[in-house]
Amino acid sequence: MRIIRILAGLTAACLFPGGAAAGPTGDAERGAEVYRRCDGCHSLDSSRVGPAHRTVFGRTAGTLDGFIYSKALKASALVWNAETLDAWLANPGKFVPGSRMGYRLSDPQDRADVIEYLRSAGKPTQ
Numbered sequence: 836m837r838i839i840r841i842l843a844g845l846t847a848a849c850l851f852p853g854g855a856a857a858g859p860t861g862d863a864e865r866g867a868e869v870y871r872r873c874d875g876c877h878s879l880d881s882s883r884v885g886p887a888h889r890t891v892f893g894r895t896a897g898t899l900d901g902f903i904y905s906k907a908l909k910a911s912a913l914v915w916n917a918e919t920l921d922a923w924l925a926n927p928g929k930f931v932p933g934s935r936m937g938y939r940l941s942d943p944q945d946r947a948d949v950i951e952y953l954r955s956a957g958k959p960t961q
């Protein structure tokens with residue numbers, strides 16, 4: 836019995852690396868390149884047209900101090916993780932109607948990479 840459970844676990848881990856959402860695996864280094872498309876409006880440490888991103892992973896949407904968000908994003912109560920970021924970046928206006936980020940990343944690999952970049956940017960460096 837035990838061996839079957841272990842095998843089942845291994846199979847699931849191979850089929851769904853990184854969790855239940857079976858999207859492409861992200862590459863943070865490539866994500867840094869993709870992020871150049873965001874940096875007309877965003878940066879990691881200061882808010883511009885859009886809010887700063889350093890602490891975005893795990894943050895509740897629309898809550899960074901000092902940035903004025905749309906009512907829609909503030910009211911969304913979303914928490915940013917790989918799944919919510921993926922849906923947001925694919926089509927912000929559809930995912931959160933009334934939000935005002937006028938940019939989309941249509942390629943799933945670009946989204947996975949930039950999400951991995953944001954995740955690693957939030958980790959403390961040692």
Ligand code: HEC
Nearest residue numbers: 872873876884885886896897899904905908934935936938
């Ligand atoms: C044309 C300007 C523009 C571009 C380009 C842009 N954004 Fe945004 N972004 C915004 C604005 C404006 C908001 C705030 C939206 C609101 O308040 O509804 C936002 C919000 C966000 C948020 C929500 C953050 C929070 O604090 O809740 C994330 C995450 C985000 N952007 C990621 C990205 C990424 C990743 C890219 C590049 C692939 C990108 N954005 C490109 C303007 C932009």
